[in-house]
Amino acid sequence: MTVFAAQAGGRRRGGRRLLPDLTGWGFVLPATLVIVGLSLFPAAWALLLSLRDGDLLTGGDYVGLRNYSDMLADTELAAAAGHTAVYTVLFVPGSVVLGLALALALNLKIRLIGFYRTCFFVPYVVSAAATGILANFVFDPDFGIVNAGLKAVGLPAMGFLQDPDQAMLTLVLISIWGGVGMPAVVYLAALQDIPRELVEAARVDGGVGRHVLRHVVLPQLRPATVFLLIWQTITALQLFDLVYTTTKGQPLDSTTTIVFYLYRQAFQLFHSGYGTAIAYVLFLVTLAISGAVLWRSAR
């Protein structure tokens, strides 16, 4: 409405400078209000909350940096950070390398290629809640199909999500199953953008497949790789949904991740100030890792 009014009125008054300003703001204001109101404003507020000992009901008192210093002595948080690090170190390279391999295969011009692409991407749209139910069913130590399969080929049954030593590894496996479609699609798009002449020229010059891949294709995929490393790292550091729908941090807290711990602190124990401080530190770690990846890739 304001846009129409501004256009009609503006032209008559000859307000040449005002018109584009009002039109432009008319277009961007609604989305800007939503995003600023629900991102920038809460982000600033969170910083203030992290300096208080609030409990979600009352604001609490100003405690300075105590929430942050408390984190240093919190052994449960350290354990959660360790679990998250293990998950990240396995999930990020695992999903990116497998995604690249899939994209290279899915870029072939062969029959059934559309079917293959769909197969690898479909798990990506399955929610964590649905994946959780399915995982509990498939990996059930007593009745699950995976153990039935292991038994059929003469291997011992395993505990999977109920074994403290295997639970995190099982979650990595499930995450790669559900998440590899994303890197595969990004790499596929990047592959299709490589000028065909480049690959053909390398072939004509006598390049063998392996060498063409390493010296021609991979360098061209570098921006996609940088993007994916950052994206998947952020995703991994924020792991929560799958933990909530499968193990709830168990067995023996072996799958308690940073965000799961944060959720418990803020919304079950009502330590909202402490929870916000953890969130902010996680944010800073994410920024630092992203920055490091970008810096390394720029050299």
Next chain:
Amino acid sequence: MKPKLKGRHLAHLILMPAALLFVAPLAWMVLTAFMPDSDINTYPPKLWPEHFTMAGFTRIFTEDDYPLWLANTVIVAVAAVAGHVVLCSLAGYGFARIGFRGRGLTFGALMATIMVPTQVLMIPTFLLFKNMGLIDTLGAAIVPWLASAFGVFLMRQFFLSLPKELEEAATIDGCSRLGVFFRVVLPLARPALATLVVFTLLGAWNDLLWPLIAISSEDSYTLQLGLATFSGARHTEWSALMAGNVVAVLPLVAAFVLAQRHFVATMSFSGLKG
């Protein structure tokens, strides 16, 4: 010719079992949804139902609040998609085509929010919504999905890639900015909108953490929240659990298959692949 043929067979030899391995859990999920619990609770588990039954589906739609949760999720998803399509494409166009004061700064500020993770935002947003009386209502699940910085970015990149001449011609013909936007630009934006719709649908439909925090009464549960709770309550009633899963996953699979051909193209103009 010979080595090429060999390569193709090799590709199928690797891709076929790998692809089947990826869909097998989902295929089995669908089959289990049609099995009676007596077929499921045996060892070793049955791969193919001996007796097909709709009992699982009947149970979730009659004995539980599942239909309510499904309706709630449909409402949230429709609002999210509508909000994104209208607000993000308007803003994307404004940032791409209209030179106004404060454009660079505003766009930069919006893009900076992409870096801020949900975890930082959820506690203040919870407090904000509590003050507004939104907590424990469906509104709490809807409002954060009305627009996103990613959506604005996606649409802006697409509009930048369109040739300006079409819009200029329409403007000369006496079309207003908004007229140009709705009659000329938006119809051309279909591939970008398809991607925006699917990603928004995916996010809003599958969201778990935020509804878990913002909604506690079962009347306002979303499907994901219901599934996550349901799996604890109906621990061994696998046919009902799998039926619930099938109904929850199906719309997204359908949306993805329909929009699939747009994805790779959209990745190109958004600059993601570099």
